[in-house]
Amino acid sequence: MKTNKNCMIALLLGLLTTTISSLAVANDTIIIKAVGTWGYFHNYPKHEGPFWNQHIADVSGGEIVGEIKPQDELGLRGFEIMRLLKNGVFDFAFGLPGYAMEEESEIFEGADLSSLVQNIAVQRRVADAYFPTLERAFAEKYNARLMILYPFPSQMIWCKQPVNTIEELQGRRIRVFLRTLADFVEGAGAIPVNMPYQDVPDALSQNTLDCIITGTMSAYNAELYKEMPYGFTLRVGWGLAFGAMNIDKWNRLSEAQKQLLEKEIAILTEQMWQETAKEDDKALACLSSGPCPIGEIGNMVLVEPSEKDLAIRDQIAKDVILPRWTERCGPECAANWNRSVGKILGLRAEARSQ
Structure with a gap:
């Protein structure tokens, strides 16, 4: 104290x-x-x-x-x-x-x-x-x-090994920094590892992470392409x-x-x-094949989510992300979300059935 x-x-x-x-x-x-x-x-x-x-x-x-x-x-x-x-x-x-x-x-x-x-x-x-x-x-x-x-800039998934689908994330140790990101990671069958960004370099050197979630420009500025040359460009947060x-x-x-x-x-x-x-567009170009107006090209292999991936994402949202958040925040909180954000996204936050 x-x-x-x-x-x-x-x-x-x-x-x-x-x-x-x-x-x-x-x-x-x-x-x-x-x-x-x-x-x-x-x-x-x-x-x-x-x-x-x-x-x-x-x-x-x-x-x-x-x-x-x-x-x-x-x-x-x-x-x-x-x-x-x-x-x-x-x-x-x-x-x-x-x-x-x-x-x-x-x-x-x-x-x-x-x-x-x-x-x-x-x-x-x-x-x-x-x-x-x-x-x-x-x-x-x-x-x-x-x-x-x-x-x-939007939060995406950067990995040491190739990742072509959400299903290929299963079993991987993925750095997160928010509970809702951990919900997504667990919903995808992976293992969330909660840590601040400044601790990521040590975790990489100790080989305790398979992937990390961070922003596109953050990934470029930190030269993640040298440690994690594969990116899955599903936006998991902003x-x-x-x-x-x-x-x-x-x-x-x-x-x-x-x-x-x-x-x-x-x-x-x-x-x-x-x-x-x-910045999002610029970072993705710089991380992959360019052109890059701010530095070297990262030559990272970037894979966009397929329609099947987006369908899996939707299921994770309905089965894991929204129910868990509803339980944390409570019915009044969820009802307010449904009246505002839910209407824009065409989604409802509801607790899981008992």
């Missing part, structure tokens, strides 16, 4: 004494202390970092000044983030629910249940439909105002992330400042969705 308190104090002091200390800040300037996702994935350096470290000060004429650092640079592994946001140590946080929410996280899974959505335009509709549900949950559980939902603000801090803003922040975050949201769609 003492170590955690010292860590929190060190984080707060670090945030207050870095770049903000070099700015000439007026007495009425609003300072936003933020934490981002991971510095080694593209969302932070391209979007999250520039937005808070520079853009918001520029568009507000210095009325709002932000500072953000990625969670890996701050030494955070995820679950601390929402507690720190709730307690006002951070004013704003970006994160993935599976990493950032330890307790009662079932409701937060609903916008990104594994393998249900293969198209990013449909995933955008799903995120928009589920936004009000998540907005209420953030406020009730974390004293936070949900401001943005945005995707990482890594849907959030941006949320401490409500007490939000309430300190003037109405004009709130409107400005909402406007700029809406622009940021659009940019991130568009960028992810482009």
Whole structure:
């Protein structure tokens, strides 16, 4: 406990004494202390970092000044983030629910249940439909105002040995990072191994994984094609992330400042969705035979799911993914999902028959 308190104090002091200390800040300037996702994935350096470290000060004429650092640079592994946001140590946080929410996280899974959505335009509709549900949950559980939902590049399956069908995943040890991904893996007859991304290199060197689930661009940037030269391009998730603000801090803003922040975050949201769609296509080209405008070609063998695979996926969704999530989240939660996301996907979340 003492170590955690010292860590929190060190984080707060670090945030207050870095770049903000070099700015000439007026007495009425609003300072936003933020934490981002991971510095080694593209969302932070391209979007999250520039937005808070520079853009918001520029568009507000210095009325709002932000500072953000990625969670890996701050030494955070995820679950601390929402507690720190709730307690006002951070004013704003970006994160993935599976990493950032330890307790009662079932409701937060609903916008990104594994393998249900293969198209990013449909995933955008799903995120928009589920936004009000998540907005209420953030406020009730974390004293936070949900401001943005945005995707990482789509999550796919990368393996050491060839994989041509879902059925060929049976018995393989597959890295996951969300319970819903584990549900899919188990539904496919494989073995889920839950671990954070930063632990994957050690697991590969120790030969404890046969496949990993991660995003397309993450796979390319990590040069997974050198360790796992086979990819199965079924989209098993989108890594849907959030941006949320401490409500007490939000309430300190003037109405004009709130409107400005909402406007700029809406622009940021659009940019991130568009960028992810482009990144997905670019990463898949770079992982396989090219062309690759950002580096070497990976020469990975990529196999697209067949109609039979999609039918098996549908069965796993109905028999495993949706029933398990319904049991975790409860009937009221499932009913709300059915009224919103379920209508878009033509699916129903129901508990298994006893």
